[in-house]
Amino acid sequence: MYRVHRRFPVFCLTLLGAASAGATGVAVQVQDAAGNPLPDTVIYIEAEAGQAGAKAPANAEIEQKSLKFMPLVTVVQTGGKVFFPNNDRVRHHIYSFSAAHKFDQKLYSGQSAAPQVFDKAGTVVLGCNIHDKMLAYVKVVDTPYFAKTDGAGAARIELPAGGKYVVKAWHYNTAGGATPEQVLTVKAGDALSTAVFKLPMKPPAPVDTTSSSY
Missing domain, CATH: 2.60.40.420 (Cupredoxins -  blue copper proteins)
Structure with a gap:
């Protein structure tokens, strides 16, 4: 029993390593100015040269x-x-x-x-x-390469090949309506490239708690 429990984590790590070794893409984390995760942020990636997907x-x-x-x-x-x-x-x-x-x-x-x-x-x-x-x-x-961030402010987008890409982040409540971007060099079959965005938010709209019939 002791040997089984000892080997199980090693086996899991081996699988995760194999999966990341063949990955080509970008992992993105989005936060507000205070460092809180931002769900529902649209992340989209375009080739730097501008080729259509x-x-x-x-x-x-x-x-x-x-x-x-x-x-x-x-x-x-x-x-x-x-x-x-x-x-x-x-x-x-x-x-x-x-x-x-x-x-x-x-x-x-x-x-x-x-x-x-x-x-x-x-x-x-x-x-x-x-x-x-x-x-x-x-x-x-x-572009066909897009995703929305989840509740933890994270998104992952797989790409067809390595190269230089422009990663953009859009949120409907961003102050000033800006869409910041980052240029990344993505290596094929390597670990995922990473990008972190911090977006300034407008004050949230008041939440209506009035119940309605429908």
Whole structure:
């Protein structure tokens, strides 16, 4: 029994080492100015030379439920479609006045609507004409290499090859709306390159605790 317990951690470390040895990509950590982790930060990576990604854009989904957009933040590649299923028992009327994608679409409970195609890079802010407090963001990027940070402010993006890349971080509540970037040299098959961002945040909006029927 003693030998089994002693060898088990060594075996796990060997597997982790093998996995990281073949990795090509970037691990990112995002914090606010006070060092707190920032979830829902969009991280996207572009080749420094500006070559377009070869992957076809994937579709995404933004649900309406409990009088909220879920998720709050969505990231898609240019040309990607976003579906808007309404899972509330009331109708919604979503819209955007953002230059990257202006649209107006009525959604009725129990009925499916045609997806929206986001064909221009930029930030799209979503609202609902019926429920003013509903809000969401779509970040449209010209690259297939992107992710959102998790609750710990971390994200990992795998890349097809080594080279010089520009790593960018965007958060909907960043003071001044800046999108900081870092240039990294990523080695193929090496340990993941790392990037750390600290973003200044605007004061959070007041949280509405009023219950609503839906």
